[in-house]
Structure formats: structure tokens, C-alpha cells
Amino acid sequence: MKRMIFILPFAFALTAQGAPKSEVESVKLGGYIGTQIDGCIEKRVIGQSVDELIEPFKLQDEVNNRWASEFWGKWIQGAVSSYRYNKSPELLAKIEDAEKKLIATQLPDGYIGDYDTEHQLKGWDVWGRKYTLLGLIKCYRLMGHKEALKAAQRLLDYTITQIGPGTGRHINRCGMYRGMPPLSILEPVTFMYNETGDQRYLDFAKHIVEEMEGAEGPKLLTKADVPVSMRYPLQEGQGWWSFENGQKGYEMMSCYVGLLEMYRLTANAQYLQAALSTWNHIMQEEINITGGACSLECWYGGQRLQQLPTAHTMETCVTFTWMQFCERLHEITGEAKYIDQIERTMYNALMASIKDDHSQIVKYVPLEGFRREGEHQCDVKINCCNANAPRAFAMIPRIAYRTPSESRIDVNLYIPSSAKVKLGKRTIQLEQATHYPQDGQVDITVTPDKETQAQLALRIPGWTPKATVTVNGEEVQGVTTGQYLVIDRTWKAGDKVSLAVDMPSRIVRLEQFVAYERGPVVLARDSRFNDGFVDEVIMPASTQNGTPTLTPATPMPGTWMTFTTPVIHGTYSDRQCDIIQMHLCDFASAGNQWDEKTRYRVWLPLLYEPMYKGGTAINGYW
Ligand SMILES: [Zn+2]
Numbered sequence: 001m002k003r004m005i006f007i008l009p010f011a012f013a014l015t016a017q018g019a020p021k022s023e024v025e026s027v028k029l030g031g032y033i034g035t036q037i038d039g040c041i042e043k044r045v046i047g048q049s050v051d052e053l054i055e056p057f058k059l060q061d062e063v064n065n066r067w068a069s070e071f072w073g074k075w076i077q078g079a080v081s082s083y084r085y086n087k088s089p090e091l092l093a094k095i096e097d098a099e100k101k102l103i104a105t106q107l108p109d110g111y112i113g114d115y116d117t118e119h120q121l122k123g124w125d126v127w128g129r130k131y132t133l134l135g136l137i138k139c140y141r142l143m144g145h146k147e148a149l150k151a152a153q154r155l156l157d158y159t160i161t162q163i164g165p166g167t168g169r170h171i172n173r174c175g176m177y178r179g180m181p182p183l184s185i186l187e188p189v190t191f192m193y194n195e196t197g198d199q200r201y202l203d204f205a206k207h208i209v210e211e212m213e214g215a216e217g218p219k220l221l222t223k224a225d226v227p228v229s230m231r232y233p234l235q236e237g238q239g240w241w242s243f244e245n246g247q248k249g250y251e252m253m254s255c256y257v258g259l260l261e262m263y264r265l266t267a268n269a270q271y272l273q274a275a276l277s278t279w280n281h282i283m284q285e286e287i288n289i290t291g292g293a294c295s296l297e298c299w300y301g302g303q304r305l306q307q308l309p310t311a312h313t314m315e316t317c318v319t320f321t322w323m324q325f326c327e328r329l330h331e332i333t334g335e336a337k338y339i340d341q342i343e344r345t346m347y348n349a350l351m352a353s354i355k356d357d358h359s360q361i362v363k364y365v366p367l368e369g370f371r372r373e374g375e376h377q378c379d380v381k382i383n384c385c386n387a388n389a390p391r392a393f394a395m396i397p398r399i400a401y402r403t404p405s406e407s408r409i410d411v412n413l414y415i416p417s418s419a420k421v422k423l424g425k426r427t428i429q430l431e432q433a434t435h436y437p438q439d440g441q442v443d444i445t446v447t448p449d450k451e452t453q454a455q456l457a458l459r460i461p462g463w464t465p466k467a468t469v470t471v472n473g474e475e476v477q478g479v480t481t482g483q484y485l486v487i488d489r490t491w492k493a494g495d496k497v498s499l500a501v502d503m504p505s506r507i508v509r510l511e512q513f514v515a516y517e518r519g520p521v522v523l524a525r526d527s528r529f530n531d532g533f534v535d536e537v538i539m540p541a542s543t544q545n546g547t548p549t550l551t552p553a554t555p556m557p558g559t560w561m562t563f564t565t566p567v568i569h570g571t572y573s574d575r576q577c578d579i580i581q582m583h584l585c586d587f588a589s590a591g592n593q594w595d596e597k598t599r600y601r602v603w604l605p606l607l608y609e610p611m612y613k614g615g616t617a618i619n620g621y622w
Contacts, residue, residue, distance in 0.1 A: 022403040022423050027085070029397055030416040031435075032560050036351055039358030040393040041082045044386060046091055047359075048075055050098045052381050056114035057105040065123025068378035069114045071387045072102055073131025078390030080138040085397040092143075099139045102132070103151045110158030112151065121162060126174045126182035127251075129159055133188035137195065149195060156192055156201065159185075164204050171211045176243050178218035178232060180251040183208055186258030190265055205262060209271075212255065218246050220255050224274035228252065228281050229299035240296060249286075249294040250321035252278075257321075260328045272332065279329060283341070287322070289508060289515055289602065290352065290522050290587055291345030292365060294318045306367060307513040307603040314365040316353045316385035319345060320392040327399060334404060336484050339412045340462045342399065346413075347437070348522045350392050351588035353385070356558045361389040362594075368534070368601040371594045401430065408455040410484065414442045414499070426452045428491065437519040438552075438561060440464070440501035447493045454491055457484040458499055463520060466502040471495065505550045507540055513603040514540060516565065516584055518550055523563065524590035526600045528556055529583035532569055534601040539609075541566040541579050550584070559589035571607065 029037060053075055056068035076098055083091045106112045112132050115125045136152035139145060163169045163182075172179025186208045193201035212220045223231045232246030239245070246252075256275045263271035286293040288306040292314030295302060302310070323342050330338035352371075353362045363374035363385045374383040400413040406424045414436040421428045429447040436442055446456065460467045462482030469476040469485055472495060479485050487497065503519040516523040525534040540548055550563040564581040568574070590600035 022406045023421075024398075024401045024403060025420045025422050025427075026087075027397045027401055027419040028417060029400060033346070033351075033396060033413075033415045034417070036354060036358070037085070037393045037396060040354060040361075040390050041086060041088075041091070043358040044361060045075070045079050045082045045390045045394075046088070046094060048382070050094060050101060053098070054101045054105065056378065056380060057102060057112060060105075060107075060114055060116060062113075062115045062123070062125075062378075063119050065119075066378040067124035067128060067384070068380050069128025070124065070131045070384065071378075071380055071382050072098065073128070073133075073135035074384070074387035074391065075382075076135040077131075077138050078388070078394055080135075080142050081391060081394030081398065083142065085394055095139065096143065099136070099143075099145065099148055102135070103147055106151055106154065110154035112155050121169070121174045124175065124181060126159070126163070126171070126185055129155060130182075130185040130188055133185070133192065137188060137191050140195070152188075152192060153196065153198075156189065156204075160200065160204050164200075165207045170214060170216070171208060172214055172217040173243075176241065176245070177248040177251050178243065178246040179211070179216065180218050180220075180246070180248060180255050183212050183218070183220075184251060184254035184258055186255065187261050190258065190261035193265065202265070205265070209259070209262060216243075218252070218255070220252070220259065220278075221270060221274045224277040226281075227285050227299075227301070228278060229285065229301045240298070245298065247298040247300070249297055249299055249318045250315070252299075253282075253318075253321040253325045257324060257328055260332060264332070275325075275329065279325065282322070282325075287341070288314070288367065289517070290314070290348035290365075290367065291322070291341060292319050292349030293322065304510070307510045307515075309368055310366070312364045313367065314349055315363060316350075316361055316365065316389045316392075319349045319353065319365075320388050320395075323350070323392050323395060327395060330399075336459045336482060337462060339399065339459050340482070342395075343413060343461070343520050344463075346392075346396060347520050348587050350389075351586075352590070352592070353389055354393075354592075355594050356589075356592040360594075361386045367603060368599070370591050370596050370599060372596060373594065407453070408457055408486070410457045410459065411444065412459050414501075423452070423454055426450060426454070428452065428454065436501070437503060437521055440467075440499075440503040440519070442499040442501070444497040444499075446491050446495040446497060448491045452491050453489070455486050455488045456491070456497065457486045458497070460485055460499075461501060461520065463504075464501045465504060468500050470498045505548050507548050509606070510603065512606050512608060514538075514606050515602050515604070516548060516550070518561075518563070521561065522587040522602060523550075523561075523584035524587045524600045524602045525582065525604060526556075526559075526585050526590045527598045529562075529585075531580070531583050534599050535605070536569050537571060537605045537607045538567040538569045538582065539573075539607040541568060551581075553583065555585065555589075558592065559585050561586045561589070568607070 053072040079095050133152050136148045140148040163171045171182050175181035189205045259271040260275050286299050286302050295310045296312045297315050326338040326341045352365045360373050362371045377383045401419045402410045414434050417432045419430045427449045431445040434442040460481050506517045508515045548565045550565050553562045553564050555562040562585045566579045567582045568578050
């Protein structure tokens, strides 16, 4: 094993030089979203036993193709992102402890993992190494510990001796699902090249991309124009959980995240194009109303089937990886539409994943029924989603405000918050007061340390029909929904920016089902309201076609938003005189106690009336 001692000073130099001149120095989110993030950090990140995660790496006795080696890397990435947000000394100590204990398990040949020597490279071993590498790199970037970088180098060097160019072994055969799990090691390999400048890592990254296109590989470049659920239709006798299934959702997106990093390194447009095409397919065919996707963890053309009760939908690992895919594309393209999607997923699929006491994160989030605690996996008291989801919660503060250049601040999310932003030599304090999305009013006070010429860019959500922006009471022209409004001016202490977003209520119809939305929030019936059966047919009684009347009501304890809306319900009701006020709450709050005696439902069955052609909008009714 070569010792790359000369690499370390170079890596340090890169880290020091690479420090951005503009950055969000600190941000604090309040309100509902802030509370959920704080709860996740306290219970799921700080509350996690490190020793539990380390144990499999000490035992190194895995012979059954399991994935215990992913938990440490998933958890610590969430921990590092959480620490960057809350700067808790307790959390930092925990991260250092986890880093030290993991490195202590490294074998003389460089291996870090839980697989028995004879069984290395099988099952989820390479996938687990990916998370280990990512975790070590994130530790190094946070704390500058060269031990972490060195451990990552030794693990990667060892891996290259096993599956690198010239070894004759195919990476795409080191796992299931057309090799997508092991091929997703591409992302940390590109990061290792960034950190060290070692050409061998770039060569290995290129080799991984070739393996993607290899004989049995997933062909993520050449099949990028094929719908994601139809790239490898399963033939008779091929199993769902098999090598032949090329539709595994988050493993596929993880590979595209790696390809986007390759695009940043090489500027090869084919990598970006393949990722964009796949993102479009996922958007058009898979992502459901709540911003989640997949059944039994795979693409299945789920968007047009989402109204049907479906097995194991919306794995939280898929939810996180979708947000991650959107985040990387936003970083590269700067397009507001990616934040629109993160916003939808955040308010709905992600917030629905966490139990009301923050003690657990769910594995699957059905659109109807109930949620329940996931199983412990691989003899560790955790599962993939509990380990992974804190990364999604900790992503929110990171994207709420961004500095894409030295003269621009993006305000991406509307959450009561304060942020201290360094913009070149200037420091700008932002205070955001809002009840968004309960209403659409957002007021931002801008306080630079000195009068400053800068751009403040507001994301105007794509789902709103109308928004207006004022600065110190004067309307700003050029507001376009789905785009950033860039306000370029000299900012003085106390300048006030106000954004007023129309918060439309909508009824969405899919075949003989309807769902209610308000702004970015999906609503659901919940049996805890005790106002009828959640599975019963309804007929919305709205004042305008497709626009329901939603009246705010007192929320149930432990829930966020509640509304009532007029409907007739059941097949016996008379549309003239049997209108009731049906309760709806935000989807995330529906069923959030994980009490299996209660039920909730997003897609409500629509009453069929032959007299009115089965549901044509007539006289303000459907
Ligand atoms: Zn999972």
C-alpha cells in the first residue's frame, strides 16, 4: 500500500484556499419547520448510540449480504450537517467520538467495513464503503482532521486494488440492481479527487462511469431518455429484489448525484444531460402530489397510479435522495424549479416521515392508512431511513439562504428565521418574519454592517398564480412566478422587503379521486376529526370550479394546520341539503401519532353521478 504522505499538505492548501468568500455564516429557523428540525437533531442525531453503529465494523463477520455498514456513514453525514446548523458542542463531541471509533476499526490493508474477508465485495459491501468514505470526507471538511482524510484514502486505495481499472473485476457485479449500489461510490471518489488532486482517483471515477455503461451495467447515460420504470422491465422468473431489477429508486438517483459531481470535474455535458433527462422523467412519471415516490423502493410509473392504495410507498431514503438530487441540480443550474420541488417534498413527504414526538422516522409514508415504526435492520437498532433522514432535515437550513456569488444572496425558503450572511467583505443580517405557508406574507429586514450594493434574490414559487414584492413600500416590477426576482440595489440598515404570495386552494382530480392542496401543502382527512369515514366517497361543494373553500379551523393538538371544506358525503346524501363541513389537516400532521387505530387519506374517492356525467363540474360542483 502506497502511503500518500505528500498529498496531505496539498489537501490542506486546497481546503484553506477553497474557503468561500461568501457564505451563510449562521442561520436559525423557527416556526413549525424549525421545531421539526430541532426535534430531529435532538432525538435522531444526538440521541443515536454511536457504539451501536460501530459494532458491525468491529465484528467484521457479515456473510449474508446485509447493509449494516451504511448506518455510520448515513448518520454521521446528518450529524455533520446538523452541527453546521446548530453548532452544538455536545454534537461535535459525538461526531469526533464516532470518527475516532470508526477509524480504530480500519484493518492494516485499509479495509473499513463489516464484511468477513471472504465475503468482501459481495452484497452491500461497496455500497457501505461509499457511506464510510462520504462520512470520513465530511468529518475532514468539518474538523480538518487529517486522520479522517488518511483513513478515507487508505480505504479508497484498498478498494481500487480490488475493483479498480485492470483488476478484471466488474464493479457493477458488486451488488444488486444492475450494480447501481456499488456504482454510486462515484460521488465520494470525485470528492477524494477534489481533496487530494490524486490522478488515480479521477482515473477510478472515469472507470466507474465506464462500468455504468458496461455490458451488465445500468446504462445510466445511454438509457437516460427511457422512463425510469421501463429501463429494465422484469422478465418472467426475475425477482424484484434482484440484480436484474434496474428500477431501484434511490440507488439510481445516488448514481446521478455522482455523475453530477463528474460533470463539475470534467464539464462533460453528457453527464449533466443524462441527469437532467432522468430528473424530467422522474418529475413527469414518478413524483406524487406530496413530493415522494416509489413502491417497494422502485420506480413503477407511480404518478398516474398514486390514488390507489399501494404497497410500501415513499421510502424516506427515496425522499431524501430526491431532495439531494434537486439540490445538486439547483447548485449547478441555479434554476428555481428545483427549490420548488424541495419545498413540496419538505412540507409533505419529509415532514410526514417524522413521528410527532420526533423519536422515529418512518420507513414508508403511505398516502392513506397509517404509519408505523420501521424494523431494526442487520442486527443494529436502527434502519436505513432513521439513519438517512436527518440529512434531509439538516439540508433545509443549508438551502434556506444561499450565496451563489459574491454579490448575491438567494432567499429560497420562507420560514421565520434569521441569517447572518458574509458577502465578500460585508456582513448582512436578514430577519424573516412570516407565517408562510399559513398565509403568503413574508417580511424581510435587511441590515448590512455598512451600506452595500448587492443582489437579494427571492424565489417566487412556481405554484402561485400571483406574487408582489415591495422594497420599503415601493413595488418592484418584473415578478415572474417560478423564477427568482433579483433586487439589485444599495442596501441600508433597516430596509424592508415584503413578498406577498397568493396561496391558492386547489382540488386535484385523478380519475375518480380528488385531493386538496393549499399553496405547497397537501391536505388529508384524518379519522381523529371524528367527522365521518376517511374512505367514504365525497363530492366537493365549491364556490368555483376546482377551487375549494377552505376555512381555517382550530388545529387538533399536535397538528399544524386544519381547515374545513363543504362536501356532500356518501352515496345517500342529497346535494341540495346534505352539505357537511369536512375537516382536513396538512398531510404531514395526518396520522402523526402513528396510532394504528386511526386512519388518514389524501386521495378521496369521488361520488359517481350518472345524471351529471359522473362528476363533471356543474353549478359549482364537480
Ligand atoms: Zn430507507
